[in-house]
Amino acid sequence: MIFVTGGAGFIGSNFVLDWVSAGAEDVLNLDKLTYAGNLENLRSLDANSRHSFVRGDIGDQALVESLLAKHRVRAVVNFAAESHVDRSIHSPGTFIDTNVVGTFRLLEAVRGYWSQLQGAERENFRFLHVSTDEVYGSLGPRDPAFTEENKYEPNSPYSASKAASDHLVRAYHHTYGLPVLTTNCSNNYGPYHFPEKLIPLMIVNALAGKPLPVYGDGQQIRDWLYVGDHCSAIRRVLEAGRLGETYNVGGWNEKPNLEIVHTVCALLDEMNPKRGGGSYREQITFVKDRPGHDRRYAIDARKIERELGWKPAETFETGIRKTVQWYLANGDWVQRVQSGAYRDWITQHYAQPA
Structure with a gap:
């Protein structure tokens, strides 16, 4: 059995579904079910x-x-x-509590468990820490993409808290010998993405006839x-993966x-044309940029391809089409997430932590 934490969130739930469908080991799934955790x-x-599934917090070391x-569990x-x-x-303390202190408590629990294992176990x-x-900061227009050797230069409370958790994971390997692996990913998109993030927000707002808010000049570059x-x-x-490696x-x-916003609008124009005619692009609204907004991220993924033979199967064109199709086909899911109905369902079915 593997133990997945945060397995009701966007990436975590996709991973759990993928893992089970692949016929691998059983999954024990721990999630606190905050606003973005959705059973x-x-x-x-x-x-x-x-x-x-167990409802609980990685910061609850005893649990x-x-x-x-x-x-x-074996992983x-x-x-x-x-x-x-x-x-x-707006609320940096929550990020410190979960991403730093929570990771520390999780590592302590795992270290205690691992230290008593014997032989093959x-x-x-x-x-594996996701x-x-x-954590690498921001790149200039002509800077090479981030490699695993880039120094850490986080620019937001979120990225600083994740950088701290990465350092803790590294330290537990070098100090205690804990067999760790770390992955640093670029911007994810796809099914079950909470609609406060860019791509699902654009889809949901477009269909609702609401403005499509774009920060600043919209030229912030991300790797998708x-x-x-x-x-x-x-x-x-x-x-x-090699132990201790990123x-x-x-x-x-x-x-x-x-x-990205233009692409989403074009796909919606094709798949779900506006009743009154025109393009969803007409709803784009530029808003004041957020504080400390990093200008560019880019990932150099050659190490994982070279050492482990992995590379993405989807192009952006195929992936974004699948994503828009999923949101069009799952309007009920979006409606329940926005209304908070899924939280009522959680309360009814998981009133007490296991």
């Missing part, structure tokens, strides 16, 4: 005995210790994190990675935010 993402697994001991994949830059600007155990390219590709990369790193995971898709 509806995992409803297809309700009757699947290979998926076990994590008991789960590890009870289920004799931990840590997705649990606060991840929205705008929220970190000890040899095969892994702790992080972000934002389809979430299914990210899941396959994590599986590969967990399978064959692997950058990117989609080789550098694009400015405004181009």
Whole structure:
């Protein structure tokens, strides 16, 4: 069995669904179910005995210790994190609590569990920490893409908290010998993405006839990675990554935010034309840029391809088309997320932590 933390969030739930569908080991899934944790993402697994869900916090060390001991897990994949830059600007303390202190408590629990393992169980155990390219800071227009050797220069409370968690993971390997792996990914997109992030926000607002807010001049550049590709990369790193190493995971898709918005609008114009005619692009509205907005991120993913043979299967064109199609086909999911109905469902079905 593997132990996934944050497995009801966007990337975590995609990973759990992918893992179970691939016929791999059972999954023990721990999630605090904050605003972005949504058990509806995992409803297809309700009757699947290979998926076990526990509502809880990675910062609850006693809970994590008991789960590890009870289920004799052979790997931990840590997705649990606060991840929205705008929220970190307004409420940085939450990000420190979860991403720094929570990761520390998780590492302590895992270290205690791993230290008592013997033989093959000890040899095969892994702790994989999922992080972000934002820890590296911002790039200039002509700077080479981030490699695993770039120094850390986080520019937001979110990225600083993730950088701190990365350092803790590294330290637990070098100090205690904990068998860790770290992945730093670029911007993910795809199904089940909470609609406060750029791509789902544009889709949802466009369909609702609302403004499509674009920060500043819209020329902030990101590398876009389809979430299914990210899941396959994590599986590969967990399978064959060198202990103590970091692997950058990117989609080789550098694009400015405004181009992303234009692409989403064009796909919606094609798949769901406006009743009154015209283009969804007419709803684009430029708004004041957020504080400390990094200008460019770009991932050099050659190491993971060279060492582990992984590269993304989706182009941006194929991935974004799948994403828009998914949101058009799953309007009920979007409506429940926006209304908070899924939280009522959580309260009804998971009133008490396990």
